[in-house]
Structures are given as structure tokens and as C-alpha cells.
Amino acid sequence: MRGGGARPRHSPITLTMRIAAPFGRRNTRYGRDVRTAYKCRAYPTPDQVELLNRTFGCVRLVWNKTLAGRSHRYRVKGVRTSYRETDAALTGWKRSEELGFLSEVSSVPLQQTLRHQHTAFRNFFAGRARYPRFKTRAGRQSAHYTRSAFRVRDGALTLARTTEPLRFVWSFDEASLVTLDPTMVVISREPDGRWYVTFAVDITATAPLDTTTGAIGVDLGLTHLLVTSDGERIANPRHLARKARNLARYQRRLARCRQGSRNRRKATLKVARAHRKVRNARRDFLHRTTTALVRSAQTIAIEDLNVAGMVRSRSLARAISDASWGELRRQLEYKCDRAGRALVVIDRWFPSSKTCSTCGWRLADLALSTRHWTCPGCRTRHDRDLNAAKNILAAGLAVVRDVPGDACGADVRRRGSSLPLSATKQEVRAARHSG
DSSP states (O other): OOSSSOOOSSOOOOEEEEOOOOTTOOOOOTTOEEEEEEEEEEOOOHHHHHHHHHHHHHHHHHHHHHHHHHHHHHHHHOOOOOHHHHHHHHHHHHHSSSSGGGGGSOHHHHHHHHHHHHHHHHHHHTTSSOOOOOOOTTSOEEEEEEGGGEEEETTEEEETTOSSOBOBOOOOTTSOSSSOOOSEEEEEEOTTSOEEEEEEEEEEOOOOOOOOOOEEEEEEOSSEEEEETTSOEEEOOOHHHHTHHHHHHHHHHHHHSOTTOHHHHHHHHHHHHHHHHHHHHHHHHHHHHHHHHHHHOSEEEEEOOOHHHHTTOTTTHHHHHHHTHHHHHHHHHHHHHHHTOEEEEEOTTOOTTTBOTTTOOBOSOOOTTOOEEEOTTTOOEEEHHHHHHHHHHHHHHHHHHTSOOOTTTTTTTOOSSSOOOOSSOOOOOOOEEOO
């Protein structure tokens, strides 16, 4: 193994995470520094496990105690708490007799959790995120170490307050661990008991992919995860639905176990492992799908779906969450940004399904159960998803070319509860549908 001992007999999970730029940021320039992260399995020793578990507990305590103080102060006095005030409070806690054990772990992860909470509140007040929540010991645990709290030398990682390197598996051929210069190291423990180490690295952006002339529109759905404007259909694998029976059985066993018992801990691990398998399978499928899309076309047009609002439907919430439309869009965002591709997000109010991609006729109403319909204007029989993908492509090309849209793309930037008439003459006529 390169970087910390022999490779274990079983195959480890090694994932490459790229920290994406915010939505709307495009046209990555060659030579610009970008943040990349490499995540791999870690195998700490018993002494390291004890120290890291204590660190996780201190991080959780600092987060929860600071969050409770912030919330109480704002609720009673209406005053926000600054990062400097939380930092001074942390210093006072370390000097107190009750919380003096906070000094037994590295101070860097404790400082980082204060910074993360300050950023979380700033995003909340800006309307970009929901209110920060309290941390629980049953969820994922993590500790962030900056450069002053770790050392990477000759492929070995040594954390603060430890005497021996942390054993992990490195299997990324595109980067050398010997020359790696991480800006931050994140140690995490998943609910299933697996340990991971993540190296955050600032690297120079590579040259974009070769320019191509292709352009595709993508319509997202549940029966098919996506349908492209050129007729390609990618079935929805329904990862959670395929594991639902086993997961339900494990959860029933967990519910029958007594609180605090060893059998309950075992049952909890089984439930967490089942969720991990679903999560990893879904992530791998989405990465393969989005990479193929980015490589196949220069311009990709997708629809801006209101996923947060759609999951409020009790009948479709689980299926929509299992499809992970938001994660698919996030991956397309940063992959197009780094590959030099154009990703156009069409307004969510654009009637892509109700507009004829041949003549531009717009229907007054189209039920969700109607999968095929015949245009009253040109008598063209449409597949609902394929027709929507073609309209999304036409609207995306109109935006890229910066010219007024045709009948399919005239209302791309419109927002509101209702849409004006399109660029062509409209008449309200019933659609003929089948299937």
C-alpha cells in the first residue's frame, strides 16, 4: 500500500469527491486553482479510535452548547452572536473545572466547528440554508484538522495528539500521496462503524475536454431517470426500492430490541450497513450517468425542478428522494464547469411537456398519467418525456445563442404562477392521448 501499511484483504471503498463551485459558476479557466478532495478508508488503531472518539464527543459538545447559547440569546435579546464571542466562550470552557476535559483533545477541530456553525448561521440569515440543528451521537461523526494539526510526510499521515501514523488505503492513480499537499484533513466515522479520511487539496484546473458540437436536452422522471432529446432513455434503478424489504426487516428487528442492549447496537449497525449499500450504489450510478452526459455533448439543458416542494407529496416523496435529482444536477454543475461544457438550467415554469416540439402548440392541460398525446395542431403523436426533452433542448439553445426563443423557448426566463401565451398562436383544444 502507498501510504500506511498493507492493503486489507477485502476491497475498500475509495471515492473521489470534488467540492463543486456554487450554482451559476461556469467556464472554468485552465490553470485556476480548484478544491479537490480524496476520500478513502481509514483503519485507526485502538488508541487512535479512543482519541478520535473523544474528539468527536468534544466537537459535538462544543457545537451543541454553542448552538443552544446562540439560539437562547437571539430568542431573548434579539442579538446575534459573533465568531469572536464563541471563541472567547470556548476558551472559558476549557479553563473551567466542569469542561476542562476539552483541553485533552486537539483545539483545531473545536475551532473549526465554531467556524462551521458561524458559516451555517450566515447562510441561514441569507436564506441559503435552514436553521442549524443539534448534533447527535448516533449520526455521522467528523473532525476537521487544518495544516497546523496534522503532518503528511513520505505518504504517512500523523494527526495532532497521536504518536503513530494513521493507517489508510490510497488508490488514486491520478495523484501521488508522496507529493500531496492537503490544506485540510477530515476524519469521519459513519453510523455503520467505518472510518474514512478525506484530503482536501488545492490543485490546478486541468485542460477542459475537447470541444464538441453536440447539444442535448434532458428531461428527468421516475419511470426513466432521464430521457434525452436524441431518444436515449436511462431507466431509474430504484436503489432504495430494491433494498426496501431487507431494510424493513432490519428496522423491525431494531424496534424489538431493548434500549441500550448489545443486540440493539448490532441491529443498528445492520440498518446503517443497508443504508450505506443503497447510498454507494446510487452515488456510483449517478457519477457514471453524469460523466457520460458531459462527455457526449458541448451544451446540456436541464429543467429547474422544485425538488424540495415535490417531496412534500406523500405518494411520491420516497420515489423522488430515491431518484436524487438534486444530486444529479449538482454533479452536472461541477463536471460541466471543469470540462468546459455549457449547462443551461431552464425555468421551472416552462411548459416543456405541454408544448408540441414540432409546431409549438401548447395544451391547456395535460394530466400526469398521460404518457402519449397527439398534437391538435400538426397531428404529431408525442411521447411525453421525449417531447419535453426536445423542448428543453430548444429553450436551452435559445438561451446559449442569446436570441429570442421560438415557440418552444419564448418563455424560458418567465417566473410566476402563470405564463403568457407563447410566440405562436394558441387555441385551447383537448389533447388526444393513449397509454
